[in-house]
Amino acid sequence: MSVMVDKNTRVIVQGITGHQGSFHAGEMLKFGTNIVAGTSPGKGGTKFQDKVPVVDSVADAMGFQPNATMISVAAPFVRDAAFEAIDQGIKLVYILTEHVPFHDTMEVVHEAKLRGITVIGPNGPGITVPFECKIGIMPNQIFKQGDVAVASRSGTLTYEIVDAITRSGRGESAVVGLGGDPVVGQTFIDVLKLFEADERTKKIVLVGEIGGNNEELAAKYIKEHVKKKVVAYITGRSAPPGKRMGHAGAIIEKGVGTADSKIKAFNEAGVQVAEYPMDVPKLL
Amino acid sequence: MGKEIFRKYGVPVPESYVVDQASDIKEYRKPVVVKSQILLGGRGKSGGIKFARSADEVRSSVNELLGAKIRGLTVTKVLVEDMINIKHEYYVSITLNRSDRAPMLIASPSGGVEIESVPQNQIFTRRIDPLLGYSDYIGREAAKFMQLDKNLSAQFRDILGKLYRVFQEEDCELVEINPLVETAEGNLIAADAKVIMDNDSMFRHKDIKITDPEKTPLELEAQSKGYSFIELDGQIGVIANGAGLTMATLDALTLHKGKPRNFLDLGGTDDVEIVVNAFDLVLKADPKAILVNIFGGVTKADTVANGIAAAKKRFKITKPIVVRLSGVHEDEGRKILKENGIESFPTMMEAIERVVKVAGGA
Numbered sequence: 210m211s212v213m214v215d216k217n218t219r220v221i222v223q224g225i226t227g228h229q230g231s232f233h234a235g236e237m238l239k240f241g242t243n244i245v246a247g248t249s250p251g252k253g254g255t256k257f258q259d260k261v262p263v264v265d266s267v268a269d270a271m272g273f274q275p276n277a278t279m280i281s282v283a284a285p286f287v288r289d290a291a292f293e294a295i296d297q298g299i300k301l302v303y304i305l306t307e308h309v310p311f312h313d314t315m316e317v318v319h320e321a322k323l324r325g326i327t328v329i330g331p332n333g334p335g336i337t338v339p340f341e342c343k344i345g346i347m348p349n350q351i352f353k354q355g356d357v358a359v360a361s362r363s364g365t366l367t368y369e370i371v372d373a374i375t376r377s378g379r380g381e382s383a384v385v386g387l388g389g390d391p392v393v394g395q396t397f398i399d400v401l402k403l404f405e406a407d408e409r410t411k412k413i414v415l416v417g418e419i420g421g422n423n424e425e426l427a428a429k430y431i432k433e434h435v436k437k438k439v440v441a442y443i444t445g446r447s448a449p450p451g452k453r454m455g456h457a458g459a460i461i462e463k464g465v466g467t468a469d470s471k472i473k474a475f476n477e478a479g480v481q482v483a484e485y486p487m488d489v490p491k492l493l
Numbered sequence: 494m495g496k497e498i499f500r501k502y503g504v505p506v507p508e509s510y511v512v513d514q515a516s517d518i519k520e521y522r523k524p525v526v527v528k529s530q531i532l533l534g535g536r537g538k539s540g541g542i543k544f545a546r547s548a549d550e551v552r553s554s555v556n557e558l559l560g561a562k563i564r565g566l567t568v569t570k571v572l573v574e575d576m577i578n579i580k581h582e583y584y585v586s587i588t589l590n591r592s593d594r595a596p597m598l599i600a601s602p603s604g605g606v607e608i609e610s611v612p613q614n615q616i617f618t619r620r621i622d623p624l625l626g627y628s629d630y631i632g633r634e635a636a637k638f639m640q641l642d643k644n645l646s647a648q649f650r651d652i653l654g655k656l657y658r659v660f661q662e663e664d665c666e667l668v669e670i671n672p673l674v675e676t677a678e679g680n681l682i683a684a685d686a687k688v689i690m691d692n693d694s695m696f697r698h699k700d701i702k703i704t705d706p707e708k709t710p711l712e713l714e715a716q717s718k719g720y721s722f723i724e725l726d727g728q729i730g731v732i733a734n735g736a737g738l739t740m741a742t743l744d745a746l747t748l749h750k751g752k753p754r755n756f757l758d759l760g761g762t763d764d765v766e767i768v769v770n771a772f773d774l775v776l777k778a779d780p781k782a783i784l785v786n787i788f789g790g791v792t793k794a795d796t797v798a799n800g801i802a803a804a805k806k807r808f809k810i811t812k813p814i815v816v817r818l819s820g821v822h823e824d825e826g827r828k829i830l831k832e833n834g835i836e837s838f839p840t841m842m843e844a845i846e847r848v849v850k851v852a853g854g855a
Contacts, residue, residue: 232791285696310694311589312664315623318594323624346761348790348821363737368820369788369841389736392594418737421591444740447747451707455721455736455758457693458591463609468744484748486741487841 212358212383212403212410213301213327214277214342221275221299222247223267223282223290225257229305230281233346234261237279240343245273267293277301279335279344287331288313295321302394303344304330311392311457318394328394332456333386334364347371347384355380357493358404360397361416362387362423363456366444369486370416377490382409389456391420397427405435412438412493415480419445420459420466428474440492442483443471495686498663502655504670505682509574515555521548524576529558529568541568544576577682582672583639584608585653586687587621587660589667596621596660598653600635604672627657648681649673664694715774720757722774727752729852730780732771734759734792742786745841751849754780761791768800772808782813782852786841789820798826802833813851817844 210217220237224230225247234257238244246262253265264270267278278294280287280302287309294302295317302321304314309331321328329336335345339352346364351372357379361367364386371384383404387395397415404410413435417424424443431439446468448454450461461467472482483489496506511530512518529541541563543554551573558571582605590597600617601608608616617638621627632650641649652673660668669687676682690698708716715722721736725743729751733739736758743753755778757771775783787797801816816837818826823839830837838844 284693308693310664310691310697311666312661312691312694315589315594315596319623346791350821361737363735363740365733365735365788365790366737366741368790369738369741372788372820391589391591396592416737418740423592426592442741444737444744447743447753448740449723449725452723454723454740454756459736459740485745485842 211338211341212385212407213329213336214338214344216241216243216341218277218301218342218344219243219245219273219275220277220279220342220344221245221267221270221273223278223280223294225249225261225263225281226252227281231257233279233281233305236346236349237343240337240349241340242342242344245275246270267297267299271297275299277344278303280304280306282306284308284310288317291317291328292320295324295326298324299326301327301329301344303335304328304332304394305335305346306330307332309390311390314390314392318392321394329385330388330393332390333362333388333393334367335386337381337384339381345386347386351375352384353380356382356409356411357414358382358407358410358412359384359414359416360387360400360404361385362389362418362458363416363444364389366486367416370414370442370489373487374414374490374493377493379490379493382407382411387423389458391458393458397423398430401427401430401435405437410437412440414489414493415439415441417441417443417471418456418459419443419448419454419461419468419471420456422465424471425474428478428480431480432478438493439480440483440489441475441480442486442489443468443475444486446472495688496683498659498688499683499686502659504652504655504659504686505680506686507575507577507682507684509572511570511572512555513570514559515552518551518555518573521551525551526574526576527551527554527558528572528574529561529563530570530572577674577684578677579674579684580677581675583675584611584671585656585673586667586669586671587656587665588669590620593620595623596657598631598635600639602639608671621657626661627654629654644679645675645681652681652683659688663688664691664697665689666691711774711777715757718770718774720771720774721760723756724778725753725755727754728781729848730754730775730778730783731786732757732759732768732775732783733786734761734788738786738788742784742841742845745845746784746849749845749849751845751852754778759787759792759797763791763793763796765796765800765803768797769804769807772801772804772810776808776810780812780852782815782848784844784848785814785816786844787816787818787820789818789822789826793822794818794820794826795822795829798829801835802829805833805835813848815844815848815851817841
């Protein structure tokens with residue numbers, strides 16, 4: 210299998226009739242994602258776009274044998290929706306929603322870990338393997354099949370960089386958005402392990418930002434364990450300390466999480482860091 | 494206030510009461526600390542502290558502080574709090590360890606100073622498994638490190654259990670007691686309380702109103718309108734979509750010797766009015782020029798172009814606007830801008846170089 214998902218991945222969308230859920234489910238179908246069902250409590254028995262069955266609960270959706278879910282429900286209901294999916298043993302849980310209390314995410318992430326379930330997000334763009342499966346909100350038209358794997362803590366910036374990679378003539382083997390919250394399911398190290406093992410992936414791009422020490426830990430891991438070429442971009446070098454730069458997790462606290470510290474760690478691990486996002490393809 | 498939350502959960506804090514006029518002062522029993530209460534919100538530290546060792550001193554301290562100006566705000570309430578006899582000061586906190594994605598207990602026998610200045614070998618840190626929660630064995634490990642005797646250890650572990658409940662039930666990023674005081678009478682008491690709650694959890698805590706004292710009036714206005722907006726000290730107004738791309742825009746501007754006036758993330762939108770209102774905010778910050786950087790996806794480039802054109806008309810903007818549009822519907826978007834006499838570029842670097850030039854930078 211490619212990174213996390215492939216053409217055989219059977220996806221459900223929790224909250225498929227909502228504003229965000231319906232729009233992105235539609236885009237995922239256009240991309241080629243195999244959406245086997247959607248949930249919307251009280252709307253069971255209807256169909257989404259005349260083809261995808263809508264059911265009341267994840268329990269009801271299990272008849273369609275899903276192995277991945279996209280959760281697109283309002284923040285106060287994310288914990289419940291994630292537990293519902295975990296309880297049914299769905300192996301991949303992607304949470305699109307922004308502003309989920311991190312105490313909720315903490316519980317979801319640790320409960321999932323105990324059961325060998327992968328959590329992506331919250332507050333990230335999801336996962337895309339062109340053109341086998343997309344779970345999430347990345348724009349369809351920026352991708353081209355190729356050998357570059359991208360992991361990122363942000364959304365739009367990822368699209369900018371993926372677009373630049375595609376325009377340079379290369380393409381992508383997988384793109385994973387970790388999410389912009391202080392607590393998320395995937396670390397750079399988790400994803401690096403998958404990229405290193407993935408046959409299609411030849412080169413790796415990490416898109417980091419200020420806050421926490423995810424990048425520093427990744428740099429150390431790359432030095433010791435990653436043989437494939439890795440390049441990076443770090444955003445937030447001009448950010449003042451103590452301010453949350455849009456993402457709840459993008460904040461320099463007590464000197465921890467500066468862009469300088471991350472760039473230094475990457476350089477020491479032999480990872481070149483691009484000055485501007487559009488320079489990333491030049492380093493590959 | 495942190496101490497009120499502590500009291501609710503049974504964490505021992507000094508006895509106190511609040512007055513807004515001297516006639517409400519209670520009968521004098523023992524020495525007190527009189528502290529001005531300024532409504533700076535959860536994170537604001539109140540200034541203006543006086544010590545009083547007699548009924549007369551209490552009265553004069555209260556009178557002196559009421560009506561005084563502290564950090565530009567008039568004091569209308571003061572707190573009268575029992576003075577405590579300090580024998581020793583400890584430190585304890587529970588915070589989120591981001592890389593571990595779990596709470597972490599931090600404790601030290603050296604309290605009363607910033608924990609960052611305490612030597613590492615005097616600091617006890619311990620992961621708390623989020624699914625197991627706090628249990629007494631964790632407290633025993635900490636108490637042993639702190640070399641607490643049996644009496645103090647029992648009190649300490651009781652406080653830790655309650656502190657973890659505060660951390661969890663109030664959705665905290667940090668709960669901190671510094672100093673945790675051992676009194677001459679042999680009791681542990683929280684002489685100070687710091688509670689930082691997760692903004693994203695406020696739907697569960699409707700009784701609490703957070704007013705971040707570090708936010709500017711314009712930042713608060715933006716927050717109430719649902720924008721992620723930060724004021725900076727440069728001259729170039731910035732509107733972009735997505736937190737990461739907005740940060741990258743500020744970084745690129747700075748590398749080109751341009752100085753951003755603000756951070757504004759438009760988010761994912763397909764609504765012209767959201768763009769117009771974003772301009773309203775940025776214009777209030779009075780920049781010399783405005784840079785819009787959009788990579789269209791969920792946010793369509795033509796929607797943004799229509800918003801920019803509408804804002805230009807509505808606010809009669811004469812300041813230079815430089816736009817970068819690419820992604821979904823970029824051709825339609827650039828056509829709309831051209832018809833409205835607004836400059837636009839397909840790449841971010843061209844737009845950045847241009848806006849720095851028109852703003853009179855490098």
